[in-house]
Amino acid sequence: MKLSAELEAFAARLGHRFRRPELLLRALTHSSLSSPTRPDNQRLEFLGDRVLGLVMAEALLGADGKATEGQLAPRFNALVRRETCADVAREIGLGDVLKLGRSEMMSGGRRKEALLADAMEAVIAAVYRDAGFEAARDLVLRLWGARIGAVETDARDAKTALQEWAQARGLKPPQYVEIAREGPDHAPRFTIAARLENGAEAQATAGAKRQAEQAAATMLLDRLQG
Structure with a gap:
């Protein structure tokens, strides 16, 4: 399978060259456009949520060797919550390449926080399935970048x-x-x-x-x- 020029450009923004490009296409396909021959991104989103969580848990432990569980938990939540995932998605233009059904597109689906966050997690899983955990970890650390070091010491709501x-x-x-x-x-x-x-x-x-x-x-x- 060959990606369109638009998706090739998106993959370049991710910094990952897909050996199995169908994984990226699936990660970007919302359920409003799914069919028996075009699976949606929900299963990948489920997996990506877990990969993101493990990467962030490791990163936070490595960043502060003296933090207690009570200090780490709110920092973790701040980095993996839906709003943060959607913010990262906006930075890389993920909404522009989402594959949506007509009704979802007409209702502004490309801007919806939940759709962006879910697709961001699905993209993480696509990289994980395509190239393994280290590639997915590198992607997350690169895209989340300064957010990890700047997360508040007490990131409570x-x-x-x-x-x-x-x-x-x-x-x-x-x-x-x-x-x-x-x-x-x-x-x-x-x-x-x-x-x-x-x-x-x-x-x-x-x-x-x-x-x-x-x-x-x-x-x-x-x-x-x-």
């Missing part, structure tokens, strides 16, 4: 922490309001405001709403705590 802060002071849960959306459909940028009923507010911008919400919650917590 900032939105949860902000809600706990508000409840402890008798305030209503924070509200998250979309202030602006900019950029092309395949790479949008969202500006979100985190607001408390006492008037405190912080804004942040990111490539996904949840990321912007988390960033805004983090900024507001930092201000409130001093």
